[in-house]
Amino acid sequence: MPIRITGMNSGLDTESIITALTSSKQTKLDNFKGDQKKLTWKQDKWKELNKKVVSFYNGALSSMRFSTAYTKKTTTASNSSAVSVVTGENAMDAVQTLSITSLAKASYMSGKEVKAGTEKAKLSTELGDIDGFDGDEITFTVGGESKSISVSSGDTIADVLSRLKEEAGDKLNFNFDESTGRFFVAGKETGTSANFSFDTSEAAAALGLSTGTVQPGSKASITLNGEKYESDSNTFQINGLTITANEEAQNITLTTKQDTSGIYDNIKKLVKEYNDIMKEFSTLYNADKATKYKMLTDDEKDAMSDKEVEEWENKIKSGLLSGDDTIGTIRTALRDIVASSFEVTLKDGTKQKYSLASLGISTGSYFSTEENDRDLLHIDGDPDDESTSGNTDLLKAAISNDPSMVQDLFTQLSRSMYTKLSDLMKGTQYSSAFTIYEDKLMASQYSAYNTKISDAQSALEAAQDKYYKKFSKMETALSKINSSSGSLSGFFGGGS
Incomplete structure (x- = not known):
């Protein structure tokens, strides 16, 4: 903006006058800037809310549409210290008998004492000083694979140890204990696959490797329901169960059954996520x-x-989404689904209509509940909900009595809610996919404000320039008058 110097001859506060004369245009510019800023805040509010809705949509609501969310099973063992069991989805409800005959062990060797004269060898001892050392190679076999390292009389035991470790890779652990003067070797894995042996060369013999005491690796062995199984590790994968043997034991009873607490926890999680969304909707x-x-x-x-x-x-x-039609539509749609009844199949094969209220899941009393909490669901008997914790737990009773019926009800409810949100989040001319608000339209509106602000700024500056030019002309005219007046005063003054 150019620097303007005005009012020098007239003595007028032209800045204030012009500001007053262009105030309507300044107000228009300020309004556009304010409206654009408010639109930005509204976009931020929508983005935050949309993120929560999509999280609910992709989270518990999505998983609860499928039977895998309800087929939670657990296996208990009569001797939990001897065995641990992880239960897969495909495991059968059954009572089984397990005996652990032997555990898998890794191969292990304690080498013979290595002597350098009358002293025990140290890591710094050179091979040439070791009793009986001869040869230039040490060969060993691990898991059926032959490996070798080169050695010489000038090498130290530390050099040999380093080469053995490198050559063994992920198969064997090597160590040399200076306090006993011995090499120790252990398989990195249990079972027979890492069994090892050293050749009978003089080098290997002098270092106590081929003459050490070897405990070969062994497989784990169990008997489940009369059938014998072996494994290189202590873990067995059998018919949906992951069985890990911890100690030898006989006649362990494994009981696999439906985990009703897991079903309850998943339903409780769904209810919580639903409540979080509905609370947010109501508050806004x-x-x-x-x-x-x-x-x-x-x-x-x-x-x-x-x-x-x-x-x-x-x-x-805080009030940008107050009374918003989109929020109102989503709230109503979800409330209607939650209040609906679904035809389910009971364990005796008959069909009957059930609702969440049938399982003790409902909203609080309208008049005694805070306005923003009226859409929230409460589970009777839920120990974490002080408003209903003292009520009879109908949900747990239903899960215990007929888990398939409960699964049927929540599968239908979740699918209905998922489908509704899918419809409400479809991409349109004004909104992107997986978006509940008109983000494209709002982005277009933001761009339109840029044009309005630019035009309003230009109009304000043009009006200001027009008035400054007029006042400048006035100042110039007054300057000439003052100059002429000064000349006349000088003329008459000079003749006196």
Whole structure:
């Protein structure tokens, strides 16, 4: 903006006059800037809410559409110290008998003492000083594979140890204990696959490797329901069960059955996520519109403290989605599904209509519940819900008595809710896919404000320039008059 010097001849406060004359255009510019800022805040609110809805959609709601969310099973063992069991989805409900005959062991060798004269060998001892050393190679076999390292009289035991470790790779562990003067070797894996042996060369013999005491690796052996199984590890995968043997034991009873607590926990998780979303919807929808709080101009912000500005703007932000039609539509749709009845198949094969209320899941009393909590579901007997913890737990009773019926009900409810949200989040001309609000339209509106702000800025500057030119002409005319007046005064003054 050009520097303007005005009022020097007239004595007028032309800045204030022109500001007053162009105030309507300044107000228009301020309004556009404020509206664009408010739109930005609204976009941020929607993005945050949309993220929560999509998380619910892809989380518990999605998984609860399928039977795998309900086929939780658990296996207990009569001797839990001897065996641990992980139960897979395909495991059968059954009582089985297990005996653990032997555990898998890794191969292990304690080498013979290595002597250098009358002293025990150390890591720093050179091979040439070791009793009986001769040869230039040590060969060993592990898991049926032959490996070898080169050695010489100038090498130290530390050199040999390093080469053995490198050559063995992920098959064997090597160590040399200076306190006993011996090599120790152990298989890295249990079973027979890592069994090893050393050749009978003089080098290997001098280092106590081919003459050491070897305990070969062995397989684990169990008998399940009369059938024998072996494994190189202590873990067995049998018919949906992952059985890990911890100690030898006989006649262990394994009982596999439906994990009703797991079903209950999944339903409780779904209810919690639903409640979180509905609470958010209600809070935003029922918020005070705060219409008395208009957007602040830069001048107004300058006249307030930072805290005052923050509090003012938060009042506006909190009410941006108050009474929003989109939120209202989603809330109503989800509430209608939750209140619906679904035809389910009972364990005796008959069909009957059930609702969440039939299982003791319902909202609180309308008049005794806070406005933003009226959509929230409560599970009777839930120990974490003080409002219903004292009620009879119908849900747990239903899961215990007829888990398939409960699964049928929640599968239908979840699918219905999932489908509804899918429809509400479909991409359109104004919104992207998986978006509940018109993000494309709002982005277009933001761009339109850029044009409006630019045009309003130009109009304000044009109006200001017009008035400055007029006042400049006036100042120029007054300057000439003052100059002429001064000349006449000088003329008459000079003749006196």
